[in-house]
Structure formats: structure tokens, C-alpha cells
Amino acid sequence: MTSPAPAEKSAYAAAGVNIDAKMAALKAVKTMVATTKTVNVVGGIGSFGGLCRLPQGSPKDTLLVASTDGVGTKLKVAVMMKKHDTVGQDIVNHCVNDILVQGAKPLFFMDYVGASKIDGGVFQQLVSGLCKACKENNMALLGGETAELPGLYPANEYDLAGTIVGTVSKSQVITGQSIRAGDVVVGLPSGGLQTNGYSLARKVFFDICQMSPLDKLPGTNQTVGEALLAVHRSFLKPVARLLENKIKINGMAHITGGGFQDNIPRVLPKAVACEIDRTAWEVPTIFKFIERQGKVDHDEMYRVFNMGVGYVLIVPKTSLPRLKTVFKNLKQTWYQIGVIRVKKPGMEQVYFSK
Numbered sequence: 001m002t003s004p005a006p007a008e009k010s011a012y013a014a015a016g017v018n019i020d021a022k023m024a025a026l027k028a029v030k031t032m033v034a035t036t037k038t039v040n041v042v043g044g045i046g047s048f049g050g051l052c053r054l055p056q057g058s059p060k061d062t063l064l065v066a067s068t069d070g071v072g073t074k075l076k077v078a079v080m081m082k083k084h085d086t087v088g089q090d091i092v093n094h095c096v097n098d099i100l101v102q103g104a105k106p107l108f109f110m111d112y113v114g115a116s117k118i119d120g121g122v123f124q125q126l127v128s129g130l131c132k133a134c135k136e137n138n139m140a141l142l143g144g145e146t147a148e149l150p151g152l153y154p155a156n157e158y159d160l161a162g163t164i165v166g167t168v169s170k171s172q173v174i175t176g177q178s179i180r181a182g183d184v185v186v187g188l189p190s191g192g193l194q195t196n197g198y199s200l201a202r203k204v205f206f207d208i209c210q211m212s213p214l215d216k217l218p219g220t221n222q223t224v225g226e227a228l229l230a231v232h233r234s235f236l237k238p239v240a241r242l243l244e245n246k247i248k249i250n251g252m253a254h255i256t257g258g259g260f261q262d263n264i265p266r267v268l269p270k271a272v273a274c275e276i277d278r279t280a281w282e283v284p285t286i287f288k289f290i291e292r293q294g295k296v297d298h299d300e301m302y303r304v305f306n307m308g309v310g311y312v313l314i315v316p317k318t319s320l321p322r323l324k325t326v327f328k329n330l331k332q333t334w335y336q337i338g339v340i341r342v343k344k345p346g347m348e349q350v351y352f353s354k
Contacts, residue, residue: 018148021118028120029127036134036141040107050142052108054167061170065104067095070161073198074228079157080213081225084122087160088129090195093234095164096137097254097311100239101267103174104166106137111144115158118148126160137236139164172243176251176267176314183250183314185274185338186323188238190310192230192286196257197304201228201286204294219285227286235311238332242313247322251314255306262303264312265349273343274314274350281335284308302352314340 010018034044042051054062071087071094078087096106111130113123123146134141144162153159193201205211205224213225220227235254242249251267264274287308291301301307315323320336327334343349 018117021120024120029124032124032127032131033141036131036139038108038138038140041140041142050108050110050140052140052142052165055107058167059169059171062167063104063170063173064107065099065102065166065168066163067098068161068163069094069098069195070159071195073202074193074195075158075160076202077198077213077225077228081229083225083229084125085129085132086229086231088126088131089133090129090232091160091162092130092133092137092164093232094195094254094256095162096133096139096166096234096236097232098256099164099166100236101174101252101254102168103172103243103249104168105240106139106164106166106236108140108142108165109134110142110163112147112161112163113144113158114147114149114153116148116150116153116155118146119156122158126158130162133234137234139166174249174252177269179250179267179269179272179314179340180316181272181340181342182317183340184317184320184336185276185340186313186315187281187309187335187337188235188311188313189281189333189335190255190306190308191233192227192284194232194256194306194310196306198228200294200296200304201290204290204296209293217286218289233310238327238330239311239313241326241330242323245322245326247326248316248319249313250316253312253314255310255312257304259303259305259307260309260312261348261350267314268340268349271343272349273341273347274338275341275353276338276350277353278302278307279354280337281308299352309335309337312337 040053040055042053071091075087078084092109113126130141211224215224217224217227253263253267255263260276268274287301287305290296
């Protein structure tokens with residue numbers, strides 16, 4: 001009896017795209033994705049589009065709020081560390097914070113993973129991180145796209161991006177237009193670099209200092225890799241609790257690329273300026289190391305990085321006592337980092353007093 005002839009490799013697989021391997025990877029994560037299903041999801045994953053209804057009891061003036069973003073070159077650190085679950089959390093939490101600025105709560109999330117070749121193990125780690133963050137933010141991972149593009153992406157690397165859709169009542173949208181001189185600027189601490197400034201950080205650690213991801217970050221108990229992969233925090237819980245307690249918030253900003261100078265002005269009326277006191281919080285060690293070893297200008301650091309403040313709220317001074325109580329009950333760390341001033345001619349919209 002002769003042995004069966006080996007299956008002939010398809011022309012597409014020979015060109016670099018293995019459909020069977022890709023579909024097997026997708027099948028392997030279906031159970032994981034199903035755990036993020038919320039009461040608003042209609043049907044399951046696998047169709048050409050995901051279905052989701054508005055939350056029951058939504059006001060007639062409910063608006064959909066959407067945002068898309070990526071993880072950037074933080075992915076290169078994930079590849080170096082062979083750890084891919086945290087970047088999955090990063091992209092979800094980043095997008096949650098972006099729509100939270102307008103007072104929106106997340107409804108569902110959709111991801112994009114592109115690579116020269118889909119690695120099943122890496123893909124499962126990514127999806128586990130996406131699912132973890134989606135469940136923590138009470139939203140569904142509704143679907144996404146997994147693309148094998150040999151010749152476009154370098155071998156053993158990938159791209160990760162995502163789109164979020166959330167809801168907010170039109171009457172509850174926070175635009176920043178109610179911000180007035182005398183309002184207080186409150187900062188919430190980041191967990192690290194979040195998802196910005198990694199091209200500069202990698203240059204300092206790996207090119208200038210010739211460090212390994214497994215080397216200890218001086219002055220800490222973390223390795224360089226652990227510090228760089230610190231998860232981008234979601235600020236949904238503390239902000240939602242303030243809104244649930246009817247605490248007035250006039251404006252919010254997510255401190256991402258562009259730092260304080262480019263993100264806070266996105267919500268400021270033209271007649272006001274934001275004064276930031278840089279002595280109001282302790283800048284984490286990782287930023288000090290990058291500034292010192294990279295010989296980076298001090299002001300540029302606050303343009304590239306969040307410097308330890310990942311999210312900013314602008315509230316009337318009268319809101320502070322109740323805000324303090326809510327954050328105390330949540331054990332949420334916060335800093336009073338500045339004040340809103342009347343903008344004078346020639347004054348920058350965001351400036352540092354110290």
C-alpha cells in the first residue's frame with residue numbers, strides 16, 4: 001500500500017499568505033472574544049459586520065462618538081520582550097480615554113492587526129489583551145480585521161490599531177466651551193509613557209545607552225522592558241464616578257502625543273489660557289532618565305511625553321470638595337496641577353509657571 005501524496009502547498013501560501021493558518025488563528029480566539037459580549041450585542045462574531053444596539057433607555061438625543069488610534073512603535077518593545085498582551089490593553093484604553101474626553105461611555109471596539117505573517121501565539125496574546133481591557137471597560141470586542149501583507153510589514157513584526165464607538169447624550173457632551181478663568185486643572189497619574197514618545201525612548205535606551213530590555217531601569221525595581229510596556233491606563237472609572245455624582249466638569253484632555261501644549265488647547269476657549277505648575281507632582285523616574293541620558297530639552301519633554309500625568313480635568317473651583325471625596329472613596333490619586341487664566345495678548349494657551 002502506497003502512502004498518500006503530501007498535500008501540495010497552495011500558490012498563495014507559497015507567495016507568503018497562508019489562509020488556513022490565518023483562519024485557524026481566528027477560530028482559536030473566538031471563545032475569548034465571546035466573553036466580551038454585552039447585552040447590547042446582537043449575534044456573534046464571524047459575519048461581515050458586527051451588530052450592536054444602543055443601550056436600552058438611551059435618550060432620544062443620544063449621539064455616537066467614534067475614534068481610531070494605534071499603538072505606534074511601542075509594538076517594537078513588545079516584540080523585543082516577546083510579550084504582546086499589554087499592547088492589546090493599550091489600544092483599547094487609549095481609545096476609551098479619547099472618547100471619554102467628551103463625556104462618552106464605550107459601546108464596542110474593533111481592532112486591526114496587520115503583519116507579514118500571522119503568528120497564532122502572538123495573535124492570541126494580542127486578543128487576550130484586547131478582551132481583558134474591553135471587559136474592564138464594559139464594552140464588546142465586536143469584530144475586526146486580521147491582514148497578512150508580506151512585503152509591506154517587516155518579518156516578525158505587526159501593526160495594531162483600533163476603532164471605538166461610544167455614546168453620550170447631546171445635552172451631556174463636554175466640549176470645553178464652559179471653561180472659565182478661575183477653573184482648576186486636575187491631573188490623573190499615568191502608568192508610564194502610555195502610547196507616545198516611544199521612538200525617542202527607544203533611541204535613548206537602546207541606541208544611546210546600549211541597554212537591554214532586561215536591564216534594570218536605574219532607581220526602580222523594574223526592567224527597562226517592563227517600564228516601557230507599562231499599560232496605558234483607562235480613566236473611565238474615576239471620570240464616570242464624577243459624572244454619576246453630578247460633579248461639574250467643564251473640560252477634559254487626554255495627554256497623548258503633543259503632551260500638554262498640544263492636547264489641552266483642543267478643549268480651551270480662545271479667551272482663556274491654562275497655567276501648569278510642574279512642581280505639583282513628582283515626575284516618574286523613567287522620564288527623568290530619558291531627559292538626562294538623551295540630553296532632551298526640559299520643555300520638549302513636556303511636548304513629547306505625558307511626564308506622569310495621563311489625563312486632565314478642568315473643573316470649577318466649587319467642584320473640588322466633592323471631587324476630593326469621590327476620589328478618596330475610589331482611592332484614586334490626583335494632583336491639582338494648574339489654573340485657568342484670562343488669556344492676554346501674546347500668551348500661549350498652555351504655559352508653565354515653574
